Amino acid sequence: MQITAAQVKELRERTGAGxxxxxxxxxxxxxxxxAAVEAMRKSGMAKADKxxxxxxxxGRVEIxxxxxxxxxxxxxxxxxFVGNDDNFRAFSAQCAQIALSSGAGDVEGLMAETVDGQTLEEQRTQLIAKVGENVQVRRFDRLQAEDALGFYQHGTRIGVVVSLKGGDEALAKDVAMHIAASKPVCVxxxxxxxxxLDKERAIFKAQAEESGKPENIIEKMIEGRIRKYLAEITLVGQPFVKDPDQTVxxxxxxxxxxxxxxxxxxxxEGIEKKKENFAEEVMAQARGA
Structure with missing residues (x-):
């Protein structure tokens, strides 16, 4: 039978495929x-598996x-390229909205949430078929504030949310910007x-013992370095980025x-990226030829 342009157009709108x-x-x-929609969804699943x-x-972070x-x-x-794709951005925004409004406690639970008759997992596999890349919802966390919430996004790659007791939104935003820049481990x-802390203390002790100083001096050296280390990794100990003369x-x-x-x-962060060595790849192909 003849397939009309109108049928193709409708299927494209339903699936987003070529x-x-x-x-x-x-x-x-x-x-x-x-039947075509179902077949293409199955095809999308196959592509997603591959x-x-x-x-x-x-990718991107969403707040x-x-x-x-x-x-x-x-x-x-x-x-x-795909991180800036409109389809990927729309899917990301929807995941964030559902993560906020649903009671999902982990990514698996989030992906089981249903929107417009489809789970987020089904939408993810269809997106993979559409953009031609692996797409993963990696993690999410919620934060609730007693008084003020602050947000800061550096482009789409770094996102920070901070909650305050006391203060206001302007202060919370300043602190969020500081966290984005200074990467504290904890408050x-x-x-x-x-x-x-034990790992760092052992390193500092080994370094101090090489000085040959008496044990009581070594202990003071270790404590001094621990204090400096804590100031570097804790939010409240760090110099405030907008005014380094005062701490947070x-x-x-x-x-x-x-x-x-x-x-x-x-x-x-924390994902090991594959390192391509194109020179070795070309050499390997040359040897194979």
């Missing part, structure tokens, strides 16, 4: 639109808030993991505020 792929699906299903093992370390609650989400793809000393703790004290929590995501 014209030739839509025409082929309609031809194979005898012009049955619903791409699932590919490294997705690019969505409502009242005193906010969510930070990271969605990954393989290239900057204060109480949040530093003990294993991290001093800034907060002057405003009668304290930080009750923060979230900081950077796209791709």
């Amino acid at each position: 014209m030739m792929e839509c025409k082929k699906a309609l031809t194979e299903t005898g012009g049955d639109l619903e 791409k699932a093992g590919r490294v997705a370390a690019e 969505v808030s409502e009242g005193n609650k906010a969510v930070l989400v990271e969605i990954n793809c393989e290239t900057d 204060d000393e109480s949040g530093v993991p003990q294993e991290l 703790a001093q800034l907060l004290d002057a405003k009668g505020a304290s930080v009750t929590g923060f979230l900081r995501y950077e796209v791709g």
Whole structure:
């Protein structure tokens, strides 16, 4: 049977796939639109399975808030090009909105949420078929503030949410900007993991012992370095980026505020990217030839 341009157009609008792929699906299903949609969804699943093992370390972070609650989400793809694609951006924004409004406790639960009759997981696999890259919703966290929430996004790659007790939104935004730039590990000393502190203390001790100084002096050297280390990794100990003459703790004290929590995501952090060596690749192909 003859497939009309109107049928192809409708299928493209339903699936977002290319014209030739839509025409082929309609031809194979005898012009049955619903059967073509189902076939293309199955095809999309197959493409998604093939791409699932590919490294997705690019993408974007999304921040969505409502009242005193906010969510930070990271969605990954393989290239900057797809990271800026309108379809990818729309999917990312929808994931963030659902993460805020739903009761999902983890990514698996989030992907099972339904929007317009489809789960987010189904939408993800269709997006993979559309953009031709692996797409992953990597993580999300929510944060609730007692008094003020602050947000800062550096492009689409770094996102920060901070909650304050006391203070106001302007202060919270300044602190969020500081967190984006200075990458603190935690708010204060109480949040530093003990294993991290023990590891650094062992390193400082080994370094100090090489000086040959007496044990009591070595202990003082270690404590001094630990204090310096804590000032570097804790939010309140760091010099405030907009005024390095005062620490973040001093800034907060002057405003009668304290930080009750923060979230900081950077796209791709902790993901091992594949390193391409094109010279070796060419040599290997030459040897094979």
